[in-house]
Amino acid sequence: MSISTSSILSMSGITKRFGATIALDDVAIDVQPGQVLALIGENGAGKSTLMRILSGSIKPDSGQMCLEQQAYEPADPHSARLAGVSMIYQELTIAPDLSLEDNLMLGCESSRFGLLDRKAQRERMQEALRLLGLDQFPLTIPARLLSPASQQLVEIARALVNQSKIVIFDEPTSSLTSEDVQQLFKVIRILKERGLGLVYISHFLEEIRELCDDYVILRDGQSVGAGKLDEASDDQIVHLMIGRELDELFPTVPHEQGELLVDLTNLTGSEKPVDVSLQIRRGEIVGLAGLVGAGRTELARCLYGLDPVKSGTVKIEEIQPAPNPRARIRAGMGMVSEDRKTEGLAQNRSIADNLTLSRLEDYARFGVVNLTSQKKSAREWMNRLNVKAESPEQTIQALSGGNQQKVAIARVLHQQADLLILDEPTRGIDVRTKSEIYRLMGECAAQGKAVLFISSYLPELQAVCDRIGVMARGRLKEIRPTEEWTAAEIMRVAISK
């Protein structure tokens, strides 16, 4: 690859192995000032590994990096930041109890400001905050009082205070409302105008088209395509990503409604949900739309027995199971939680264990687990959901984010629950597997199971659900058959008082 002399960043010949896995094989990227480069690829393609190398978290086995034509070999993330490379992660890294000012200073070397007095330092912070529309907050405010979207902007402001040259965004919109996404895009355009080089990772092609100039596509650790976004169609990009055509993004599986399965009556949690009544039939996919904080996750948690219920009842097949996950699983519920890191998967156990834990008795005789059949079944599910891993014995923590999410979904499918509660199941998941998950949801409904599908991505709710309910301020405001909603009406109800 020829390296332009005007590049801010060039990475070439980057190779990285983890044991038998070749995560990156001779990859090159080049970023110009004022350019937003999209890094595209399926789960496990190597995007995060490349960015972890760039941001100093891990070292490549071979390859070169140059920042403004100087050799760049960061020893750790701190030295990467000092050299001018900042990374904005999916999960925020803000310190909640520190002030806005202290958070802005995190990661900056104090000596860098040694010659500046506190006043000049504050001026630089104020300028960054003004630029990003955060100047209404006092510098002393504890970060936890800011909304998640503002906290993310503080991370970006930190990159500005630190005079970064390269800012990497790794799926930055995954927990933002559509309004906050627009604000973030505005900020990204400001950084672009200031001549920074930006790398943007996302599984949403719409976002990539709105923001990015050029793309690089990784597949199985290799760079399989690069160019200008204006000159590539969605089909071409998807084809390069998955190595073949995608049959259909939203496959439909015919299904019919059956008996009443779940009956929630006036369900009220400690704060949210508030007075929610909802019936779900077998063979039905019910979607829940709403803004972040509307109470959808809390409703799912009360339903699954994770959070205490203040009043109201939950019945499944006319029985009221005890309010704990064990009893709810026994009664036929399964859940994929939004937060797979803290409560979803056992990070240091194998894929096979995680997948089969809730139905281990299927593999046990006289109390002994038959490991061969456990692994065989795990392997089948891994193939079905296209989980990229060396073997079923690999631990969860060695998987890419999207592949971890796939294991969480495979587990609940393997559990054969009657009611699947899926909270943002496709977040961070590539297009091919998204399509497979929609198909599996349809198949579950066709088998007489029911699905409660929480999502902030309206197109998938509208394509997959039989009915959509909209929550706002903890309440289920309205529920209708999907064809009776438009996206604009859903949004109108979602922001209603």
Ligand SMILES: Nc1ncnc2c1ncn2[C@@H]1O[C@H](COP(=O)(O)OP(=O)(O)OP(=O)(O)O)[C@@H](O)[C@H]1O
């Ligand atoms: N610490 C590790 N140990 C073992 N394998 C790893 C480790 N980190 C990453 N890998 C493997 O390297 C490959 C690339 O993973 P990477 O996280 O870069 O993918 P990605 O493109 O960012 O995926 P996603 O879209 O799911 O975030 C995967 O096969 C992953 O399992």
